[in-house]
Amino acid sequence: ISPKLLGSITNQITDDYMAIKIYDVVQENLPDNMELPAGTTLSDLIQMMEEQAKQAEQLKTAAETGELTPEQAAQLQAMEESGATTDTATINMDQLDSLTDAQRDKLMDLDLTTRPGMDFGFISQIALWLIAIYVMSALFNYVESWIVTTITQRIAYRFRRDISQKINRMPLRYFDSHPFGDVLSRITNDVDMVSQNLSQVISQVVYCVATIIGILAMMISISITMTAIVLVTIPLSALAISQIVKHSQKYFKQQQDVLGRLNGHIEEVYAGHNIVKIFGSERKVTDKFARYNNGLYQSAWKSQFISGLIFPTMHFIGNLGYVATTVLGGSLVLKGYIQVGDIQAFIQYIQQFNQPVMQIANISSVIQSTVAAAERVFEFLEQPDEKITWQGDGEVIDHVTGQVTFDHIKFGYDEDRVIIHDFSADVQPGQKIAIVGPTGAGKTTMINLLMRFYDPDSGSIKLDGVDTTKMSRSNVRKNFGMVLQDTWLFSGTVKENLLYGKPDAADEELHTAVKAARADHVIRALPEGYNTMLDENANNVSAGEKQLLTIARAMLANAPILILDEATSNVDTRTETLIQSAMDELMKGRTSFIIAHRLSTIRNADLILVLNHGDIIESGNHESLMKKNGFYANLYNSQFTE
DSSP: OHHHHHHHHHHHHHHHHHHHHHHHHHHHHSOTTOOOOTTOBHHHHHHHHHHHHHHHHHHHHHHHHTOOOHHHHHHHHHHHHHTTTSOGGGTTHHHHHTSOHHHHHHHHTOBTTSOOOOOHHHHHHHHHHHHHHHHHHHHHHHHHHHHHHHHHHHHHHHHHHHHHHHHHHSOHHHHHHSOHHHHHHIIIIIHHHHHHHHHHHHHHHHHHHHHHHHHHHHHHHHOHHHHHHHHHHHHHHHHHHHHHHHHHHHHHHHHHHHHHHHHHHHHHHHHTHHHHHHTTOHHHHHHHHHHHHHHHHHHHHHHHHHHHTHHHHHHHHHHHHHHHHHHHHHHHHHTTSSOHHHHHHHHHHHHHHHHHHHHHHHTHHHHHHHHHHHHHHHHHHTSOOOOOOSSTTBOOOSSOOOOEEEEEEEEOSBTTBOSEEEEEEEEOTTOEEEEEOSTTSSHHHHHHHHTTSSOOSEEEEEETTEEGGGBOHHHHHTTEEEEOSSOOOOSEEHHHHHTTSOTTOOHHHHHHHHHHTTOHHHHHHSTTGGGOEEOTTOTTSOHHHHHHHHHHHHHHHTOSEEEEESTTTTSOHHHHHHHHHHHHHHTTTSEEEEEOSSGGGGTTOSEEEEEETTEEEEEEOHHHHHHHTSHHHHHHHHTTOO
């Protein structure tokens, strides 16, 4: 609106200036003895002078024919002496012909008995309107900023919330088949990019669209013809942008993908930094990093360069429209269709019209980066959830006794790579089951199936006679306590880590579990005991101490079924003996599954299942298997062969 108002001020000043000039010209050309009656307008004067000129012409004609009376002769002489017989009706008419109809009508109504001046009242009124508009603009900008910030932060909040919930619903298969760093990059880098850029993109796009619509309306109010010239540039600009974006978007997507792989590599190298040092693989990991980094450079360079062509292309097309409308506007001014102030306002509108278009061109790379990041986030959110194989909340077993039945289980992580071919076993409540076998035999896979991290391809696993696929996964897993070979403690106090599986446990119950796990002396040796903070990787305690804490955590959970996957692999022999006796006490009356490579730790198991290539090749207790002198006996004896 402001250019239109500024154009109005220019038009008013131009009109006032012409009125003053017309007044001065008229006063200079009036006959000396002629005085205008009060309120005489330019239109009246022109009419008066046309009548006088007509009367003088009639008197001259009469004088030439000899029909002039003495009174008429005296009148004609007086008119000639005063100059009334000259063609004063054409005073400044050439200038009036070049004006618009509105300007001409305004000057025709000009009072020639009073000298006109500048209409500072009108100019001041317009100036006040301009100030009010600028104040409102600032207020709306503040409101817009508040709204846009709220929207973008809520979107980022919902992204993170949805991702957090999605992680808990996704099958373990996804995380086993995708690099951890890539998943982490989607959750952090991509969400942060969307959050940071979305505010800028939304505010700019909303501002640009609103500005273009408003400017088009004001341009149409000035001249439809010139507006049509400007509108011709829009499809040209849209065509150019679409072609450029079509080629650059794939590189923005590639850039985010390579960034995810790069982050995965960095996380992997950082986590295994000691191994890299031990094997002297610094050059190897550096070369791999260089390849990822070069790929990131290439995709980033191509995306930025191609998207950078948008601005000069838009600038060129905008200048073509600017030149065309300027030439056409000058012609319209000369023909009197519009005023100088109108062309001034229209030129400003052209500049303002091009500005939002240029802004969109400038942030095109930001928009494309945001879209690429959002695609990766939505790609993650659209991954299929774990299959729901139960009805409603699923079947619930009030009191689990611990009977577990494996009925002809067949499973493979890939369709073409079967791990478990035909596994069947019937585990009675309270039995201590050991699963042994060489590496790759399928021991850990059985635990994954038991916990429903994966479901078997065929066959079934039953808990107290109920098919676990008819139970919700949470109902299945709450009946199991686990201690894994790979210890996991999160950042927090020792007490918070121990209470992870049973947050409502009383202090007495906690201390009992800690003592049973022989972890009491470990905690008392820490600077602040149970309140000692563990860092991200729990590096302020040893590997053996971490294992003791995880065993204590499992004991505190007091689940009816225990799973111990090399639970004592990180403790010394003396501590292992102490923990073993504590576990024997803990496992009384509970079904226990033990995976162990050190076969000396499972000699007291009720049933030992010997796996090889996914099948049970032997089963029985330690004594019976040793008497068979088969696969188990050879495996056991090999551990004591020097």
